[in-house]
Every structure is written in structure tokens, then in C-alpha cells.
Amino acid sequence: MSCQTTTRCRACGKAGLKNVLNLGRQPLANGLKRKAAEREARYPLTVAVCPSCRLVQLRETVDRHVLFDRYFWVTGTSSSARAFAETFCDRAAKTAGLKQHDLVLEVASNDGTFLKPFAAKGWRVHGVDPAQNVVAQALDAGVPTWARYWDAAVAQEFLAEVGRPKLIFARNVVAHAQDLDGFIDGFRVALGPDGVGALEYHSAVSILEGLQYDSIYHEHLCYFGVRSISVVLERFGLHPFHADPSPISGGATVVVFSAKKRPESKALKALRAKEKKTGIEEVSSWVDFGRRCYAHRDASRALLAPFKRETVVGFGTSARSSTYLNFCGFGRKQVRAAIDNNPMKQGLFSPGGAIPIVSKKEGFALKPGLLFLFAWNFKKEILDECRKHGYKGRVLIPFPERPTLTAAGVSR
Ligand SMILES: [Zn+2]
Structure with a gap:
């Protein structure tokens, strides 16, 4: 089965998802065609919100092997990503309190662009990424990387063969995780009591406020806010204690967490308060979002028609x-x-x-x-x-x- 429909929330597991937007049967967004007449697979694309934890998510899951085994996004080709890598490294090293000889692991490390600044500053680094083609590039650049999907079993192997990481981070990938529980459980397994995890995700706030439904496609299963990401992390005994903004994708968040409970930073508290005010935690905001998307489509057609x-x-x-x-x-x-x-x-x-x-x-x-x-x-x-x-x-x-x-x- 290359496409399945979920009835339960991807974050909290409860039933009763409410559909808010039907984007129709869509081809894969990265599936460029060699011939105009080429027939391609199309899959429904439906956005729903969970009335319980308020996670905005897709109903459909297209088989991950169809989507990710060969991946065409190479981090190092983006100048804004390269520029952000240094800042990310400095912030994360400070928040995690990295010391000499500490090990840093990136999940979905792509070509290793974000591990390189850590390596340059003397920390041990390691990556894990499912796409063979980008892993080959990382290895060529001298970044040790396993070509694997991340989950608890891989985390166990990692501990046995490489060691215990002090910092584990994953950028713009938690929304892609089809086995979200397994993905987060991998962090639980690999992080020791002193370890720190960091997840970067495209914020649902920018999607709601900018009506950016163009960033919704089959690869992105979840559209997190700090409340919904906290629900998933807490279920695995991981406690968010800090958040940083990120410029990636026109508005992203890096949430930082640990197994040991730490006091929440001012930045995280401020973000919680700010997000609440935007309405992303209200089902009604997303129902309205859906309506505005249909109106946006109609306005686009009307604007193009005279041409x-x-x-x-x-x-x-x-x-x-x-x-x-x-x-x-x-x-x-x-x-x-x-x-x-x-x-x-x-x-x-x-x-x-x-x-x-x-x-x-x-x-x-x-x-x-x-x-x-x-x-x-x-x-x-x-x-x-x-x-x-x-x-x-x-x-x-x-x-x-x-x-x-x-x-x-x-x-x-
Ligand atoms: Zn939920």
C-alpha cells in the first residue's frame, strides 16, 4: 500500500481528527516529469487538526520509500542554510554545555553541512540519514554517517557502536517522520540524563498567519506549534526547556529538551504565550484557515483569468x-x-x-x-x-x- 489514511492523531494518538482543508488529489511535489504526457501517481492531500492536542497534520501517509530513499534536497546548496549552520552550532553547543571530546549526533544529517562547524571546533560528530545519495556526499566530505532511518533500534545500535551523544539534533525532519513515536523514542533511548536534544521545525504560526498552504505537501506530515511538539516529547519523558527562532523556511522554531527536567527558559515561556495569542491552538482558527485557502484559490484564478x-x-x-x-x-x-x-x-x-x-x-x-x-x-x-x-x-x-x-x- 503506497498511501494510507490515518484516523488517529500523529502526536497524541486520539481519534476525532477534524478535516479543515482538502487540497485534492496531488502528485508528489518533488516529482518533476521527464515528459509532459508522463502519467504520475496522485494521492489525496487533506489537512486535519486534532481537537485534543491541536496538532495540524495530514490525513494521508505516502510510503516513505517512495518519498525519501533518494532525496534531491542537498542542504549545502542553500546559502541561507550554510550561513545559519554556524549560528546553530554556537547556540546548540552553549545550550547543551558541550565539553571537550563530547559527541554530537545529527539525525537526518543530509550532506553533513550542519555537523561541519561542530567538527571544526573539535567535537566528535556523527550523522544518520536515510538517503543513500546524500550520505555518499557526507562521507566524501569526511562526516561519518550511517544510511538509516532513525528509530529506537538504530539508537541502541548507535550507543553500542559509536557511543553516547551529549547533543542530538534534527532539523526540518520531525514533520517528515512517518513513525513519529519511533523517531522520538530514538531520542529517549540515545539521550543520557545529561544529554540535550534539539528539533527544528517549520512553525504552524507562519503557515496560519501567511496562509502558506503552499508549504503543505505529502512529505510534511505534521505542522507543529510548541504545544503540540511538547505533547509528543512529554509522552517519551522528554521535557522542553528552551526554544530559539530559526530563519529557515520563512519561520521555524528550534525546541530544546532533555530527559532530566530543567527550568523553562524565558524564551520558551514567551514563545508559549505568543503562540497562544496567534490562534494556532484553536480548532476554529484552522477551520477558518481552510476557508481562506479556498478563497485564495478563487482569487488566484480571478487574477490570472484576464491574462x-x-x-x-x-x-x-x-x-x-x-x-x-x-x-x-x-x-x-x-x-x-x-x-x-x-x-x-x-x-x-x-x-x-x-x-x-x-x-x-x-x-x-x-x-x-x-x-x-x-x-x-x-x-x-x-x-x-x-x-x-x-x-x-x-x-x-x-x-x-x-x-x-x-x-x-x-x-x-
Ligand atoms: Zn492530538
Whole structure:
């Protein structure tokens, strides 16, 4: 079975999930096609909220081997991730109170980008990651890494063969964990009484406030707030005591925890209070979120409709754009081509709607009458590039909150 539907909450295990948004049958957001006519698997994509612990989550789970055995995101290729790695290392080392010879373990360590600063400062480092292709890159860079999915059994093996880590961290992956209990249990097993764990996740606050439903796709099963992540951790005897903000994905949180109860930091208390005020812990906020998403889709269609006779060219074909485009039903009929600076993607077609992916040169050669900014979170960089190419036409910016039309020459 390559897709299963859950009836119980992924965090607290209780039944009674409430559906708030049906994004339709969607292709895999990273599934670029080699041919426009290629048929791909589609899976339902439904967002629900748990009335008990308030975790926002997907109802569907697509088999992890379909999603993650080969992974195309390489951390080291992102300049913002590389820049954040140093800050992350300094903060985590301080919070965990790392001493000489301590061992640092990263779960889902990708190419080892976030372990390198720890290694450079003299700590022992080790990674675990399921994707063979990125593990090979980490090993080439001298970061010892196991190609495994993380769970309690792997944690036991790790203790026996490598040792007890003082710090274990996992960035932007807890939301991907299909066996969430096993994943967190691995932390419980591997952390000793003095050990510290840290989990980074894309905050549900930015999704609710920015109406960022484009970041919802099959890879991301959970959309945590500090309350819902605490529910999962506490079930395994792990107690959050601190939180730091992270700039990744347009608004993330790093929650820090330990097996031994420690006093909660001011930052964590402040975050709890702040999140409560945003409404992410209310079922009604998410019901309203669902309604606003349908309205956003309708507004997007209305905004694009007058450009039927124009050449519409998209910009940036991230996984994030896939959910949005397929939810709105935008394909190559509406959008002639999409520019992407990654040469590996050029010549391929977007998932679902099969929009041809082209280079910047090819895209501007089409003389677009409208530029559709799929990668809206890189708005400034992209608009600067457009101006360099002499594009002064209109630009459709779909997020955050509402789709808007602007001119490339105007900075907003
Ligand atoms: Zn729950």
C-alpha cells in the first residue's frame, strides 16, 4: 500500500481528527516529469487538526520509500542554510554545555553541512540519514554517517557502536517522520540524563498567519506549534526547556529538551504565550484557515483569468509551488513555461500540470506578458533579476496572505 489514511492523531494518538482543508488529489511535489504526457501517481492531500492536542497534520501517509530513499534536497546548496549552520552550532553547543571530546549526533544529517562547524571546533560528530545519495556526499566530505532511518533500534545500535551523544539534533525532519513515536523514542533511548536534544521545525504560526498552504505537501506530515511538539516529547519523558527562532523556511522554531527536567527558559515561556495569542491552538482558527485557502484559490484564478491571451511565464519551481498550482488547476494551458535557475530541472516538467521548465534566457525570450512568481519567498532576488533582464511588465505574487499583481519596476 503506497498511501494510507490515518484516523488517529500523529502526536497524541486520539481519534476525532477534524478535516479543515482538502487540497485534492496531488502528485508528489518533488516529482518533476521527464515528459509532459508522463502519467504520475496522485494521492489525496487533506489537512486535519486534532481537537485534543491541536496538532495540524495530514490525513494521508505516502510510503516513505517512495518519498525519501533518494532525496534531491542537498542542504549545502542553500546559502541561507550554510550561513545559519554556524549560528546553530554556537547556540546548540552553549545550550547543551558541550565539553571537550563530547559527541554530537545529527539525525537526518543530509550532506553533513550542519555537523561541519561542530567538527571544526573539535567535537566528535556523527550523522544518520536515510538517503543513500546524500550520505555518499557526507562521507566524501569526511562526516561519518550511517544510511538509516532513525528509530529506537538504530539508537541502541548507535550507543553500542559509536557511543553516547551529549547533543542530538534534527532539523526540518520531525514533520517528515512517518513513525513519529519511533523517531522520538530514538531520542529517549540515545539521550543520557545529561544529554540535550534539539528539533527544528517549520512553525504552524507562519503557515496560519501567511496562509502558506503552499508549504503543505505529502512529505510534511505534521505542522507543529510548541504545544503540540511538547505533547509528543512529554509522552517519551522528554521535557522542553528552551526554544530559539530559526530563519529557515520563512519561520521555524528550534525546541530544546532533555530527559532530566530543567527550568523553562524565558524564551520558551514567551514563545508559549505568543503562540497562544496567534490562534494556532484553536480548532476554529484552522477551520477558518481552510476557508481562506479556498478563497485564495478563487482569487488566484480571478487574477490570472484576464491574462488568457498573454504569455504567462512562471519563476522558480520549488516543491512549494506544486501544491498551489495543482490546487488552483494551473498547468501549461495557463502558464507557458517556468524559469528555474537549477540546470538539473531545465528540460523537465512540473508535477501535475506539466509546465515546461526552462532557463532564464529561454523564459525571457518568450517575451512574457505576465511573470508568475511561484517562488514568492525569494521575491526580492527574483525581481532584481527581472529588472536586469529589462522586464518591466506585470508580476503575480501569490503569497503570503493574498495573491497580488504588481509591476516588476516597482518595489513593494
Ligand atoms: Zn492530538
